Structure formats: C-alpha cells, structure tokens
Amino acid sequence: MKIKAAVVNTKGGPFVFEEIDLADPKDDELLVKVVASGICHTDEFGRQGGINQKFPAVFGHEGAGIIEKVGSEVKNFQVGDHVVFSYGYCGNCAACRSGKPFYCDHYNEINFGGTAADGKSRLSKNGEDIAMFFAQSSFATHSVINNRSAIKVDKDVNLEIAAPLGCGIQTGAGTITNIIKSSINSTIAVFGMGAVGLSAIMAANMEHCKEIIAIGGNSKSLELAKELGATHTINRKEVDDIVKSIHEIVPGGVDYCIDTSGFGPMIEKAIKASSFNGSIFVLGSSGIIDSFNIGEDILMNMRTLRGTCEGECIAQVYIPEIIRMYKEGRFPIDKIITVYDFEDIEQAFKDSHDGKVIKPVIRISK
Ligand SMILES: [Zn+2]
Ligand SMILES: [Zn+2]
Incomplete structure (x- = not known):
C-alpha cells in the first residue's frame, strides 16, 4: 500500500x-x-x-x-x-x-x-x-x-x-525496577534530565528510594525532577565539583549511578560519585573516557560499570504496568x-x- x-x-x-x-x-x-x-x-x-x-x-x-x-x-x-x-x-x-x-x-x-x-x-x-x-x-x-x-x-x-x-520511558524506569530492584534504603544519582533520566526519577520515587539525586544542566528540568520525586537536585552549570556535591548529600557515595547523558566526562563523574561496591549503569551512547583509573576507580572500590538497553524490560509485561501506575497518578x-x-x-x-x-x-x- x-x-x-x-x-x-x-x-x-x-x-x-x-x-x-x-x-x-x-x-x-x-x-x-x-x-x-x-x-x-x-x-x-x-x-x-x-x-x-x-x-x-x-x-x-x-x-x-x-x-x-x-x-x-x-x-x-x-x-x-x-x-x-x-x-x-x-x-x-x-x-x-x-x-x-x-x-x-x-x-x-x-x-x-x-x-x-x-x-x-x-x-x-x-x-x-x-x-x-x-x-x-x-x-x-x-x-x-x-x-x-x-x-x-x-x-x-x-x-x-x-x-x-x-523505548525511552521503559529504558529509564526499567533500569530501576527490573535491574536495580532498588529497596527503600537505596541511594541513587541520575545524570541527565531528559525523558530517560526523568523516568528513572519517577520509578525511584515509586520504589521509595532513600535519596534520589538529579543531576542536569537545565533548571526547568531539574525543577520537574523535584516535582517527580528527586530528593536533591544538582545543576552541573552551578557547581564546581559534582562528585563532591553528591558526596556531601550521601557521604561515601551513592549505591547506584545511572547515566542518561551519554557524555563521557559525566560518566567519569558517575563512577567517582558511586559508593564502595556501587554500580554505574550507562544508558546512553557515551563516547570515550580517558581519565579514570580502572585499578583505583573500579577494582579497588569493587564497583560495577555496565551498559544496559531498554531497561531490560519485557515490554508486554512492563508497559501495561506503567500504564496502570499512570492511571493511578503514580507515574x-x-x-x-x-x-x-x-x-x-x-x-x-x-x-x-x-x-x-x-x-x-x-x-x-x-
Ligand atoms: Zn529509543
Ligand atoms: Zn533472539
């Protein structure tokens, strides 16, 4: 046709x-x-x-x-x-x-x-x-x-x-609900406040994470992040040291960092902002990072750095769930x-x- x-x-x-x-x-x-x-x-x-x-x-x-x-x-x-x-x-x-x-x-x-x-x-x-x-x-x-x-x-x-x-919404939300399966006590930092990042914030809020830190460069998106459940926001254009700012909120670093920015230097910050034994999830195409030390930043801190697509969702199961939560006003x-x-x-x-x-x-x- x-x-x-x-x-x-x-x-x-x-x-x-x-x-x-x-x-x-x-x-x-x-x-x-x-x-x-x-x-x-x-x-x-x-x-x-x-x-x-x-x-x-x-x-x-x-x-x-x-x-x-x-x-x-x-x-x-x-x-x-x-x-x-x-x-x-x-x-x-x-x-x-x-x-x-x-x-x-x-x-x-x-x-x-x-x-x-x-x-x-x-x-x-x-x-x-x-x-x-x-x-x-x-x-x-x-x-x-x-x-x-x-x-x-x-x-x-x-x-x-x-x-x-x-795609976008299940990618952000699914990373929280399907992969991290975060608990009430988890601390999370989300880098990049586009649709994927904000969906991760909504899901972290639904999962009652303890601290939800939103990092972005657009004050309007950061305000929205707060409305959607972020407990803290960091405007990368207004702070000198994002890693330090995150460590001030959660001493020792956060349990999970999620990068949706797809920007190499931001991923480097996500690695350094995560806790001992923390995990960093890369959700966006991310270029090259040349200044982190695998021995110090990954091995000695026993961190996990991994890429993941589509929130590892079985869409036929997950999408009706999100729609239900949307109808209930929770998403x-x-x-x-x-x-x-x-x-x-x-x-x-x-x-x-x-x-x-x-x-x-x-x-x-x-
Ligand atoms: Zn997509
Ligand atoms: Zn196959």
Missing part, C-alpha cells in the same frame, strides 16, 4: 514527506495505522549515521496505533486493537527462549540493521528498498511490525501518552510529553535538541 512517511534520504539530512510503498504484513506481522510516535535521541543518532545506518531511511521507534490487518498466524491480536510498539527481537535464540529478549543475539541487527527480522525491508520507493528502524519505522502513517513487538493497551489509553513507553508521564503535528517533526527534533522540550511526541493521525 501507499503510505506517507518522513524520509531521511542522506546522513544528517532533513525529513522529507514522501509517498512510499509498505509491503503487506507477513503471517506473523501486523499492519498498524500509526496514531502517534515518540521521538527518542536514538532517532537522531540514526539520522546522523548511527551504527552503519543505511539511507534512505524512515526513523521512529516509539510508535503506537490501531491494528488494521493481522497476519494469518497471529492469534493474540485483532483488527481494531490499540497497540504500543517496542524493540525487535528474534524470538528463537537462547536469550529469547530464556525469556530475556532484551539480550537477543540479533538485537543490534534487528533494531539497527535497516530491515525486519527476516533481513528484508517492508519499505520501498520505485522498487528500491528504504531502511527501517527498530523494525518498525513509526514516522509514517502506517507500519508493519512483528506481533512480538506489539503490546496491546486498553482503548481508553491516550496513544499520544502511551507511544514513548516503548505522571504526561508531565514530560509535548505533542507536535506530524508536519512539525523537524521542529520537534530541534526543540528536543535545544532542551526546550523533554519528550516530543508526533501526532500522526486521530
């Missing part, structure tokens, strides 16, 4: 609205009318070349919409169901078979390889392939996705609010979302880059 998509034709290029072709869903796939899509920094990472990114490409990996067609082997979805999209995984490797799809052997090729899990793109123009993103490409009026990556949500849930749950995702019309996608990216908005969401259809 013909669809309208925001196509990026060259590395770093603009979004161009084009009519392109979308293949019919295969036996295990769904055709979904996209209602809304969140914008995540990973979309910009892809637009700027990402991991061997192919062009032309249609980005977007926080889609949500309404099912219009169901493949013949799909039993758990029907036409008219409302769904949120999440990351792709193969469903067959040892990790997927062990109930850990976030460790899928094929995670990078499925989500960044430009095709669906079978190695073929569902998008084309004049017979030439267009690269997919996260096997969904949600900056378009329609998307074909594998049913494994769809999460059914109640029809009374606003899809503009639910769309970003499929106010709407406070971080700004909705833009599809035509204003370029502006939404710019506002996100400039720190004017935290989580832009594109409204694609009603």
Whole structure:
C-alpha cells in the first residue's frame, strides 16, 4: 500500500514527506495505522549515521496505533486493537527462549540493521528498498511490525501518552525496577534530565528510594525532577565539583549511578560519585573516557560499570504496568510529553535538541 512517511534520504539530512510503498504484513506481522510516535535521541543518532545506518531511511521507534490487518498466524491480536510498539527481537535464540529478549543475539541487527527480522525491508520507493528502524519505522502513517513487538493497551489509553513507553520511558524506569530492584534504603544519582533520566526519577520515587539525586544542566528540568520525586537536585552549570556535591548529600557515595547523558566526562563523574561496591549503569551512547583509573576507580572500590538497553524490560509485561501506575497518578508521564503535528517533526527534533522540550511526541493521525 501507499503510505506517507518522513524520509531521511542522506546522513544528517532533513525529513522529507514522501509517498512510499509498505509491503503487506507477513503471517506473523501486523499492519498498524500509526496514531502517534515518540521521538527518542536514538532517532537522531540514526539520522546522523548511527551504527552503519543505511539511507534512505524512515526513523521512529516509539510508535503506537490501531491494528488494521493481522497476519494469518497471529492469534493474540485483532483488527481494531490499540497497540504500543517496542524493540525487535528474534524470538528463537537462547536469550529469547530464556525469556530475556532484551539480550537477543540479533538485537543490534534487528533494531539497527535497516530491515525486519527476516533481513528484508517492508519499505520501498520505485522498487528500491528504504531502511527501517527498530523494525518498525513509526514516522509514517502506517507500519508493519512483528506481533512480538506489539503490546496491546486498553482503548481508553491516550496513544499520544502511551507511544514513548516503548523505548525511552521503559529504558529509564526499567533500569530501576527490573535491574536495580532498588529497596527503600537505596541511594541513587541520575545524570541527565531528559525523558530517560526523568523516568528513572519517577520509578525511584515509586520504589521509595532513600535519596534520589538529579543531576542536569537545565533548571526547568531539574525543577520537574523535584516535582517527580528527586530528593536533591544538582545543576552541573552551578557547581564546581559534582562528585563532591553528591558526596556531601550521601557521604561515601551513592549505591547506584545511572547515566542518561551519554557524555563521557559525566560518566567519569558517575563512577567517582558511586559508593564502595556501587554500580554505574550507562544508558546512553557515551563516547570515550580517558581519565579514570580502572585499578583505583573500579577494582579497588569493587564497583560495577555496565551498559544496559531498554531497561531490560519485557515490554508486554512492563508497559501495561506503567500504564496502570499512570492511571493511578503514580507515574505522571504526561508531565514530560509535548505533542507536535506530524508536519512539525523537524521542529520537534530541534526543540528536543535545544532542551526546550523533554519528550516530543508526533501526532500522526486521530
Ligand atoms: Zn533472539
Ligand atoms: Zn529509543
């Protein structure tokens, strides 16, 4: 079928609205009318070349919409169901078979390889392939996705609010609830007050962490962090020594540091701000750090430094949980979302880059 998509034709290029072709869903796939899509920094990472990114490409990996067609082997979805999209995984490797799809052997090729899990793109123009993103490409009026990556949500849930749950929000919140499994007495510092960082703050608040320290460079976002549950805020532009400031709040350092800034020097501070036997989680693409000492900073302090994606969430389990908590007023995702019309996608990216908005969401259809 013909669809309208925001196509990026060259590395770093603009979004161009084009009519392109979308293949019919295969036996295990769904055709979904996209209602809304969140914008995540990973979309910009892809637009700027990402991991061997192919062009032309249609980005977007926080889609949500309404099912219009169901493949013949799909039993758990029907036409008219409302769904949120999440990351792709193969469903067959040892990790997927062990109930850990976030460790899928094929995670990078499925989500960044430009095709669906079978190695073929569902998008084309004049017979030439267009690269997919996260096997969904949600900056378009329609998307074909594998049913494994769809999460059914109640029809009374606003899809503009639910769309970003499929990546950014579950990444931040899931790190707290699924990986740290923090207790009432934990102390946490979150670096970077974008959607991922603020989602981590909301989850830490829900888990009743003892001290929740928000570190960022935007006073408005830090105020919001406080509203969402941070016990302390540190404006990196106003203090000389972030590590010292954290140690003043929690002598000896915090149990867990979460970096969402994706900025090497900030990760170095996170390492030094964590306690003896503390853990540092890296959630953003982070460049190079050249001035920390593995012997002193990691070994002698028995710290753990690890990268993690998607909050290690099984999206089908976790997203309905977040929606329930949102409905109960305990996880106010709407406070971080700004909705833009599809035509204003370029502006939404710019506002996100400039720190004017935290989580832009594109409204694609009603
Ligand atoms: Zn797998
Ligand atoms: Zn993302």
